[in-house]
Amino acid sequence: xxxxxxxxxxxxxxxxxxxxxxxxxxxxxxxxxxxxxxxxxxxxxxxxxxxxxxxxxxxxxxxxxxxxxxxxxxxxxxxxxxxxxxxxxxxxxxxxxxxxxxxxxxxxxxxxxxxxxxxxxxxxxxxxxxxxxxxxxxxxxxxxxxxxxxxxxxxxxxxxxxxxxxxxxxxxxxxxxxxxxxxxxxxxxxxxxxxxxxxxxxxxxxxxxxxxxxxxxxxxxxxxxxxxxxxxxxxxxxxxxxxxxxxxxxxxxxxxxxxxxxxxxxxxxxxxxxxxxxxxxxxxxxxxxxxxxxxxxxxxxxxxxxxxxxxxxxxxxxxxxxxxxxxxxxxxxxxxxxx
Numbered sequence: 001x002x003x004x005x006x007x008x009x010x011x012x013x014x015x016x017x018x019x020x021x022x023x024x025x026x027x028x029x030x031x032x033x034x035x036x037x038x039x040x041x042x043x044x045x046x047x048x049x050x051x052x053x054x055x056x057x058x059x060x061x062x063x064x065x066x067x068x069x070x071x072x073x074x075x076x077x078x079x080x081x082x083x084x085x086x087x088x089x090x091x092x093x094x095x096x097x098x099x100x101x102x103x104x105x106x107x108x109x110x111x112x113x114x115x116x117x118x119x120x121x122x123x124x125x126x127x128x129x130x131x132x133x134x135x136x137x138x139x140x141x142x143x144x145x146x147x148x149x150x151x152x153x154x155x156x157x158x159x160x161x162x163x164x165x166x167x168x169x170x171x172x173x174x175x176x177x178x179x180x181x182x183x184x185x186x187x188x189x190x191x192x193x194x195x196x197x198x199x200x201x202x203x204x205x206x207x208x209x210x211x212x213x214x215x216x217x218x219x220x221x222x223x224x225x226x227x228x229x230x231x232x233x234x235x236x237x238x239x240x241x242x243x244x245x246x247x248x249x250x251x252x253x254x255x256x257x258x259x260x261x262x263x264x265x266x267x268x269x270x271x272x273x274x275x276x277x278x279x280x281x282x283x284x285x286x287x288x289x290x291x292x293x294x295x296x297x298x299x300x301x302x303x304x305x306x307x308x309x310x311x312x313x314x315x316x317x318x319x320x321x322x323x324x325x326x327x328x329x330x331x332x333x334x335x336x337x338x339x
Contacts, residue, residue: 048099053088056095057223064228064323067300069213075305080211082229083338087206090249090336091217091224094201097179103165104195105176106251106331107143107157107187110281114190117144120153128240132156135181141281143191146173148184157187160250160280162334169194180249195251195331203333205285205324207314209234209245210339212305214285214316216324227327230320231305234337235283235312241265243312245337250279252333255325259284260293261311269293273313275321277328279335282311285328287318 062068072081108114117139123131131139133155142156157163158180166184167175173186202219212234216227235245241264259276260269273286274297288298300317303309316324327333 048096051092051095051099053085053092056088056091058084058088058091058217059223059225060229061225062228064216064230064320066319067230067304067317069229069231069305080213082213082215083208083211086338087215087217090206090338091204094204094249094334094336098201101197103169103197104179104199105163105165105169105174105192106195106253107159107161107163107191108193108253109141109143109159109191110253110278112141114143116140117142117156118153120144120155126239130240143187145183145185145187148175148186154185157181157185157191158246158248158250158280160253160278160283160335162249162251163187163192165192165194193253193331199332201332201334203328205328205333205335207232207234207245207285207335207337208339209247209308209337212307214314214320216327218327228320228323230317233301233303233306233310233315234308235310235314236308241311244308245283245310245312245314246280247337247339248280250335250337252277252279252328252330252335254278254330256284257325259286261289271295273315273321274318275325276313277321277325277335283313285314285316285321285324285335287316287321289315 072079119131120133123133125131135155137156137158139156141159144153145155145157146152147154161180163176163178165174166177169189174189174192175186177184204217205214207214212232214232215229217224218227236242237244256276258272258274260272262268263270271289271291271293273289276284276286278284288301290298297318299319304315304317
């Protein structure tokens with residue numbers, strides 16, 4: 001009797017323990033998977049999609065409406081135009097380089113204030129004793145660009161060119177990559193002016209030296225709005241004092257309400273140009289020159305939109321120069337010169 005009872009008790013106890021173990025196993029199976037136990041797929045670096053000229057949307061929304069030119073217009077026995085296809089290519093380039101966050105800088109050596117650049121190997125010297133490199137960039141007012149592998153200066157960088165900073169800006173020579181030009185170099189840090197990495201170049205002035213016109217554009221949303229379309233007079237080739245306006249992409253660097261200039265070959269002031277916006281070396285977008293340091297502003301000149309006549313600068317109607325002057329901020333606006 002006692003032996004049977006004992007067997008029954010052991011059987012019930014074994015059955016109870018088995019049920020509890022089964023419940024425990026079931027509970028463990030039903031436990032939710034914790035987040036840290038999941039295997040997360042590594043995100044692949046996605047390169048931004050490159051913008052093409054076909055993607056650029058340009059819309060006319062003029063804010064300055066004096067002396068406005070049409071898309072195409074007659075000039076003497078020819079037809080001139082705004083080269084929208086070429087402008088779209090340049091705008092696509094601007095949008096593309098801004099897709100990659102960078103620390104930007106601008107090359108600066110206005111009037112050799114940072115020191116004359118050293119002579120490079122295989123330089124050229126013209127009949128006026130001006131030294132330039134194989135890219136036809138003059139030594140005067142330029143920054144020296146060094147080959148990182150040989151540690152020697154190999155070319156010159158124009159004042160106003162935009163670059164990316166690729167390394168520490170505390171080094172004696174800072175690693176840079178060109179935005180206004182191709183290639184990677186080092187440059188003595190005194191020739192660099194750093195620009196905030198949060199800058200957005202949304203105001204652009206496009207000067208066409210072939211058609212002698214200018215348009216100003218502003219990026220609003222996904223569109224580039226045309227704010228003005230007017231005639232200009234660019235720089236002419238008349239050494240040693242007058243030079244062509246160089247083509248390329250430049251950063252707006254300086255504003256002068258009156259840019260005084262010397263008479264050619266002298267240190268005597270010959271007059272001033274109003275509302276001057278400097279973008280490279282001695283090249284400004286400015287109003288009609290006044291050949292009297294104490295004279296009054298002149299609004300318009302019949303030479304505008306004709307042939308190059310300036311000393312590298314881009315001459316505008318004075319009210320349009322003022323429009324550019326007010327809208328183009330230092331180190332956050334661009335001037336693009338095309339031909």
